[in-house]
Amino acid sequence: MKMNQTWKKQDIELKPGMSLNGKWHKFRYMIKRKLGSGAIGSVFLCECNGKEYALKISDNSTSMTMEVNVLKSLQKVQGNRLGPSLFDVDDWVTPHGIKYSFYVMEYLKGETMASFIKRNGSAWIGVFMLQLLEDLERLHQSGWVFGDLKAENLLVLSSPPRVRWIDVGGTTQKGRAIKEYTEFYDRGYWGMGSRRAEPSYDLFAFVMVFLNLYFPKRFNKGPNAEKVLYAKINEVKALKIYSPCLMKAIQGKYQSSAQMKNEIANTMYKAQKTHTSSKQTGRTQKVRTKTKSPVIVETGGIFLLALFYYLSSLLVP
Amino acid sequence: MKKGTLKQILLITDGCSNKGEDPAATAAIAYQQGITVNVIGILDDDQTEEPEGLHEVEDIALSGGGVSQLVYKQSLSQTVQMVTKQAMTQTLQGFVNQELKQILGPKQSMEDLDPEKRGEIMEVVEDMGETCDLEVLVLVDTSASMHDKLPTVKEALIDLSISLNARIGRNRFCIYSFPGKRKDIQKVFDWSPKLDAISTIFPKLTSGGITPTGPAIREAMYQFGKKSLLRSLRDEDEPNVEEAGY
Numbered sequence A: 001m002k003m004n005q006t007w008k009k010q011d012i013e014l015k016p017g018m019s020l021n022g023k024w025h026k027f028r029y030m031i032k033r034k035l036g037s038g039a040i041g042s043v044f045l046c047e048c049n050g051k052e053y054a055l056k057i058s059d060n061s062t063s064m065t066m067e068v069n070v071l072k073s074l075q076k077v078q079g080n081r082l083g084p085s086l087f088d089v090d091d092w093v094t095p096h097g098i099k100y101s102f103y104v105m106e107y108l109k110g111e112t113m114a115s116f117i118k119r120n121g122s123a124w125i126g127v128f129m130l131q132l133l134e135d136l137e138r139l140h141q142s143g144w145v146f147g148d149l150k151a152e153n154l155l156v157l158s159s160p161p162r163v164r165w166i167d168v169g170g171t172t173q174k175g176r177a178i179k180e181y182t183e184f185y186d187r188g189y190w191g192m193g194s195r196r197a198e199p200s201y202d203l204f205a206f207v208m209v210f211l212n213l214y215f216p217k218r219f220n221k222g223p224n225a226e227k228v229l230y231a232k233i234n235e236v237k238a239l240k241i242y243s244p245c246l247m248k249a250i251q252g253k254y255q256s257s258a259q260m261k262n263e264i265a266n267t268m269y270k271a272q273k274t275h276t277s278s279k280q281t282g283r284t285q286k287v288r289t290k291t292k293s294p295v296i297v298e299t300g301g302i303f304l305l306a307l308f309y310y311l312s313s314l315l316v317p
Numbered sequence B: 001m002k003k004g005t006l007k008q009i010l011l012i013t014d015g016c017s018n019k020g021e022d023p024a025a026t027a028a029i030a031y032q033q034g035i036t037v038n039v040i041g042i043l044d045d046d047q048t049e050e051p052e053g054l055h056e057v058e059d060i061a062l063s064g065g066g067v068s069q070l071v072y073k074q075s076l077s078q079t080v081q082m083v084t085k086q087a088m089t090q091t092l093q094g095f096v097n098q099e100l101k102q103i104l105g106p107k108q109s110m111e112d113l114d115p116e117k118r119g120e121i122m123e124v125v126e127d128m129g130e131t132c133d134l135e136v137l138v139l140v141d142t143s144a145s146m147h148d149k150l151p152t153v154k155e156a157l158i159d160l161s162i163s164l165n166a167r168i169g170r171n172r173f174c175i176y177s178f179p180g181k182r183k184d185i186q187k188v189f190d191w192s193p194k195l196d197a198i199s200t201i202f203p204k205l206t207s208g209g210i211t212p213t214g215p216a217i218r219e220a221m222y223q224f225g226k227k228s229l230l231r232s233l234r235d236e237d238e239p240n241v242e243e244a245g246y
């Protein structure tokens, strides 16, 4: 049987400018540069018929086939795309006769959520939360759970800013054992639940994605893991208004992403309202009328921005 | 499809065997009996290169039809469950490959099929991996150098049972340590569907001076029930009584 006995990294180095031909479908891909590498295989930017794609290649045909199967299932989910769309699946035989498997997908050009928020401010937190929860809801509705949800597997595309998933390798059918996970994001590791694929598994990881933004070096679970999580959630100012929702998600209290999304949206709405009224009280009538509109613009900004991008994500196919 | 039980030995060690027969040879015998042997070699924090003594790790897994991995103790939990799952896939895929050869001819394997067909077959393999029953015998080296690693091993094993118990199929685990007091191996924890009860037993493990890996694997082999998946699959042409009523 040909399979890696260990999964030590065996990076394939494809030089920019070289081409490879698919064995089965005969497409020709010109390699432009390396985009990165993961536990299995490397990802390259390539060109085929004048269009750019991301090409993932590996000698581990089994794992590649499993990833492709997930991507294919995700293509069937209606609406906005979940994960990069799949273009081609093929094999490549080197001139020396070594066989590799590869697949070609949509090239997603973006930046990490951390760098985006660093530049544009934490007002975007709420936007990304709503976008992610909406995608998760659609994924869950179609019988899947993301599994390995983590900062490295998310990319923010620009104009309009939209979070997208890149690595869907951990995506698992509901009710099965989570295929792939990363300890920091895994509720099993934190002693907060099972590794069975259910919506609440993703919602736990979802919270950790946002904690990871503010604790990029991550943190240890210590003897009382649950307490550590609560303390960290409450420590971050930018997450303050969401903390009741985040706590609930950590405890596995949401049955669905839609439920959590509604509560987050409500929280944003309420925060905007109380913020506005607290600014209004204590000011004289005169001053208030003078400053009323700028105050609303300022405090309502977060919510309106969120609402705008949320709505536009619904409208833009 | 007939549901079978996968049988695995998971050997956790940090050094080379120094007593009894060649562990790679006993692993080969176990594999013949339908038991896969996986090996995890724990590196000390100051070991940067692959140490000589741990060369054996790969050889044992190779002849035992399993998966091996060297790892620092910090990443033990994730490694233990990945090795176990990967070995399951590997075993099941091996079986599927054999079936394919029957259908397509001796020179054909999964890699020779076009990607679409490969995808369909992989789906079957994944289904089997999710639903089959699994028996894991954990064989822990308790020679002196392992002493400070045992708490981490314990954590990793509890974590393994969390991972595997999320599957649809059933699991049974047991733990043996070696060297035993008078025997080659010593029972630490009897066959059970969960491992969370091991917290109390682990601290009591005593460490010895020798590392009889080969004899330990041989003994471990006898702790499984008689029927195994590979066996039953190989003998499929001669249906036995157990399957007749199915």
Ligand SMILES: Nc1ncnc2c1ncn2[C@@H]1O[C@H](COP(=O)(O)OP(=O)(O)OP(=O)(O)O)[C@@H](O)[C@H]1O
Pocket: A035, A036, A037, A038, A039, A040, A041, A042, A043, A054, A056, A084, A105, A106, A107, A108, A109, A152, A153, A166, A167, A169
């Ligand atoms: N469709 C894509 N568009 C643009 N960049 C991509 C795309 N897919 C992957 N990449 C880049 O390639 C890198 C490697 O991706 P890959 O999916 O192989 O693994 P990973 O997510 O890093 O790790 P692992 O496989 O261990 O989970 C990513 O970090 C990302 O930067």
